[in-house]
Amino acid sequence: MAEKLLRNCSLVAENKLIRSFAERKSWGEALAAYGRLREKGLSPNGFTFTFLVRAMASRWREGRAVHGQVVRHGCGSSVFVMNALLSFYSKSAPDAAPATRLFDEMPDRDVVTWNCMLHAHVLRGEVAAAGKLFEEMPERSVVTWNCMLTGLCRAGDVAAAVELFAGMEVKDVVTWTAMVAGFAGAGEMAAATAVFRRMPGKNTVSWNAVISGYCANGNYGEALRMWREMLDDGGCRTDEVTLVAAATACGGLGALGHGGCVLSFAKKSGLGGATELGNAVLTMFAKCGDVAGAERVFMEMERRCVISWTAMIWGLGVHGRSRAALKVYGDMRRRGVEPDDVTFLALLSACAHGGEVEEGQRLFQEMVAEFRVDPRMEHYGCMVDLLARAGRTEEAVRFVESMPIDPNQAVWAALLSPCRWNGDAGAVDLLGRKMAAVEPLTAGCRVLISHNSAAAGQWDHVASIRGAMWHDGLEKTPGCSSIQVGFQVHEFMAKDLRHEKRSEIYEVLHGLAKILHIEAQHPA
Template sequence: MLERKKLPNKFTYPFVLKACAGIGNLNLGKSVHGSVMKFGFGDEVNVQNTLVHMYCCCRGGEGGIEFARKVFDEMYKSDSVSWSAMIGGYVRVGRSSDAINLFREMQIKGVCPDEITMVSVLSACTGLGALELGKWVESYVEKERVQKNVELSNALIDMFAKCGDVDKATNLFRSMRERNIVSWTSVIGGLAMHGRGVEAVAVFEEMVRSGVTPDDVVFIGLLSACSHSGLVDKGKGYFDSMRKDFSIVPKIEHYGCMVDMLCRAGLVKEALKFVQEMPIDPNPVVWRTLINACRAHGELKLGEKITRQLIRNEPMHESNYVLLSNIYAKMSDWEKKTRIREAMDMKGMKKIPGSTMIELDNEIYEFVAGDKSHAQSKEIYEMVDEMGKEMKRAGYMPTTTEVLLDIDDEDKEDTLNRHSEKLAIAFALLNTPPGTLIRIVKNLRVCDDCHSASKFISKIYNREIVVRDRNRFHHFKNGLCSCRDFW
């Protein structure tokens, strides 16, 4: 168009910018932005809105999200589309707190959100595990009479399921007049995360009976449900059924679910055989699943061999080194563990620190291991000490093998007491009335010791504790966990 000397107008650029967003090339987007300014359309609201959307979709260089915010802040007149684009952008890059803060600012400015905005806000609540905030958003939708279309209803189901209230998610699903494949997928996946595999399977069978044809995404949720509930035979049957009954060719994600299922059931050798016979090349995630199982079930030499091969294939992926370091710690081979950590330091690699978030009075608090930044740190650590004494009186034994350091047992126990989960639970015990349910969100897999401790705490303090970790939900009540120690 430009080569033919046809000048663009304000209607041209939104389409061009959407194309840039689809390609995801930041430099190309910046070039088109330059053209926008050159031809004098920098103040057009529709063009600015699409610029925000484009930058939110493009990564690389300094990061598109910062350019998006700059365009947004410089807009003379923004509308609900502008705010939705920026909030959605923050959600897309995992900055859920920024998305919530911007939504609050949107309310202060008196800009009316639409259903697209609310879907993004609910996704942010999901990312933070902020159930109370999600409930407020639901009531806001009702109060402001925001159109509750299928997409918004699906977002509510997803939020409630991933924030710990899967019963509410299921009830919402049952109340929907119109459902699509995403509705079924959300509720099956939600039940899977909570270890309610039998119910997930029942919903899947109901879906098939109702005439809805499952897609490959539904089967990921279904196989995950079988994995988290130990339904190995059912999982194998559904995996075979994919191709035979629904003509769905399994993808790497489905193979990954099968490996995970076998590993969780302790069938490490069968899982290895399954990986070796896969018709597609296993990806690093599959190998890491197998390595973690080797560590958990004592196949340390096999785990070491696989991890070393993984490092050769992915020399700059820090998690591979962490896996090998943990295996050497399990072997008590501290010299090799130290060498791995030194290699990580030389390459500038850092282990992702464990952190736990908790929502209280619509505020999100985050704790890391050994955290002393909180205003109540003194009281929190005193509470942790009290918890430890009460648990020991009840028969708790610290799982010191979880401390992957060459230190004595007393120091190991002290390290365990500083885990972020225990700090968050202590904070909740201090700041909520007796009997109040405690919900926390962990960014990594919950460790054996914190899992054991949470069972004791739930009984001693008569509290139900809901923990969402990287893999699933754990509901602790009266000294038991919903996962039945199968996670």
């Protein structure tokens, strides 16, 4: 009796150890602890396997081995253990088939079992299968409804999500947040904000959903305003996701002052070492033109991933420091970090901006031959731009003709610049027809062709293009400028009437115009 009690105490201690490893996601240590448990002659129980399966997380091969141990030790009848396995398969398997097989084999099921299977379908975007399972469920919890709601929102079926939301008797903060994210994902930020305002209680994830939503939809000023409101509210703590969105908004607006605030806030909050946040802040500094600040952030990062290196290469390249960008790439290779397709896109762009033709050609070949990266249209476009900027037009044309995929408008447009410099009217006309053959010409493409025709002295062609644009109701998207006043960023476009103080602004502008006119007539 005493020996049995001691063995039970020892098993409880080993189970606690495995659970602690599972909570830290230390799958290797959890397996090692399980091995020691077996060496001691202890028989694992349902708790052992529940904790052990959780520790496997996305370790597909190891998780399947643990499943074998579950069957071997006769714990397959425990609904708790089987639910843990079902959760593992729903998250880690390449498709929903393994989870479906296990679900069908389970003799006993509870609401958690059904939720795990529902999650397996939702995670893979299988909304129809999820809906069918949802209707078959003998009972539903708020988790069930939230899972189905999230699936519909992710699939872009906001109308069905709204209908489901309206039919829910119990709604928690996850429910409301799912609707906010759903509307934001569909680009309906007014509806997302309205739902957010109606929420009976908010958490950090709720605030992140609306702030990130504004960022994703390009409304960076509103994203920063919402972050400021979150700070003033004080009810929820800013986390890494919040700061990544804030840094992205600062980069989109070129608001360097706000960007510095984001970095200071991150350091004070103990988030300065977070890799994803570091990447966002680095990119923000580069977009704002502070390359030195970007380099400083890059050097201070505790851990760098391929995105970190790529962001630094892009930041240097876009500001004309192509040699420095190539040096960073060399350091990246020496540290054993493998570049991806986006890294090569940043490198080719840097070479195009810096006139590094031979280096760009070498990198393109290295990308294909050494790293087996299939070039995308963007890579081909960069190569054409690289050759065109260097005045090697004939070589650029030959490159386009050798492409294994049909060039898009952007690739043909890259050839327009040398035509503009050379005043080659025939080439401009030919390229215009090539671009129109790919897809209907956008307003931006038509303006580009118009400028090239003007440079070639083809004024009748310019008038024809402008007339066609007016007839079709096309207008080039105007550029946007911004100014930072205090914590607020004000954005302006040509003929802008959106600003709340537009009357005062235009009054000042007219006054300045009069002063300039008088000064021009009566110079000092």
